[in-house]
Amino acid sequence: MYEKTIRDVLNEIKEGTIKIDDTVDILNNLSYEDIGFAKIDYNREVRKGFPEVIYCEGKTPEQVREIALHMYKRGSNVLGTRASLKHYEALKELCSEAEYFNVARIISIKAEELTPTKGIIGVVAAGTSDLPVAEEAAVTAELMGNTVKRIYDVGVAGIHRLLSKVDELRKFRVIICIAGMEGALPTVVGGLVSCPVIAVPTSIGYGANFHGLSALLTMLNSCSSGVSVVNIDNGFGAAYSASLINKIGE
Structure with a gap:
């Protein structure tokens, strides 16, 4: 897999410091990562402007933890919906940056703070x-x-x-x-x-x-x-x- 994070690639594209041919090669390598029980779509941030979101309901706490940690290590912001407290506790054990929004049932790990929109x-x-x-x-x-x-x-x-x-x-x-x-x-x-x-x-x-x-x-x-x-x-x-x-x- 390519060593740069998704955020590195996006910043280089915005700054114009990367060649088109290199960009295509990198994005192809960022397509997805197969971790056995899941295929993490790293290319989604390039296509949609935000990384793949984890739908936690129906997944075990261990599965959610593994997907979230792989994404975070690759520079992706992590968002998990319909998450239970058990999902959060499993993730919090290995990542102190994890947050849980109880009413919304959402877990989050921020790899990078996003600038709030004007709208x-x-x-x-x-x-x-x-x-x-x-x-x-x-x-x-x-x-x-x-x-x-x-x-x-x-x-x-x-x-x-x-x-x-x-x-x-x-x-x-x-x-x-x-x-x-x-x-x-x-x-x-x-x-x-x-x-x-x-x-x-x-x-x-x-x-x-x-x-x-x-x-x-x-x-x-x-x-x-x-x-x-x-x-x-x-x-x-x-x-x-x-x-x-x-x-x-x-």
């Missing part, structure tokens, strides 16, 4: 019960180098709470809007702002909510322009898309 991602949540998904979105966006502002507990059951934040909402470059129950909040927010709104249905609600299906269908049928929808409880996916939008022109 702001707004994370807007309907209720306190939606916070695990909202925090997954907010923390993911922050770890990807975005400036994030949270506005929580502003659901349509008390819409005056949301309307008091309209001026703030209109300053965001992109909004992630999270709601369970009937999922009406993203449609309301979409009608108040000009920026893209990424709607996230959550599985919060009573029986006819069908574990988030009713909120998903409401959001898919939104009459507000500029509202897109990710899967149920997928705060990470919303944050990734919001990050790509937010960094255009940065």
Whole structure:
């Protein structure tokens, strides 16, 4: 494998201190690393602007630890979603830099601090019960180098709470809007702002909510322009898309 880290290569490309032929050779060698139970996609940072993310649910603590440590040693920032405390404890034993975000269920190791964006991602949540998904979105966006502002507990059951934040909402470059129950909040927010709104249905609600299906269908049928929808409880996916939008022109 090539000895330079991904960060070294990216910096040399930006500075123009590396030849095109050399770049192609290096990137080919950075394609992935096979560690037996996983193939780590080191080339993803070059393609997408952020390293491969570890989905921890379903993986053993030992598997998460090995993937994370291989990435960190190669100069990658590490982000693991749907992580349990056991995943974090296994990683913390060998890497003191590891952090755990309990509500978001995220583990992180920073190989390099990213410069916060000028554009702001707004994370807007309907209720306190939606916070695990909202925090997954907010923390993911922050770890990807975005400036994030949270506005929580502003659901349509008390819409005056949301309307008091309209001026703030209109300053965001992109909004992630999270709601369970009937999922009406993203449609309301979409009608108040000009920026893209990424709607996230959550599985919060009573029986006819069908574990988030009713909120998903409401959001898919939104009459507000500029509202897109990710899967149920997928705060990470919303944050990734919001990050790509937010960094255009940065």
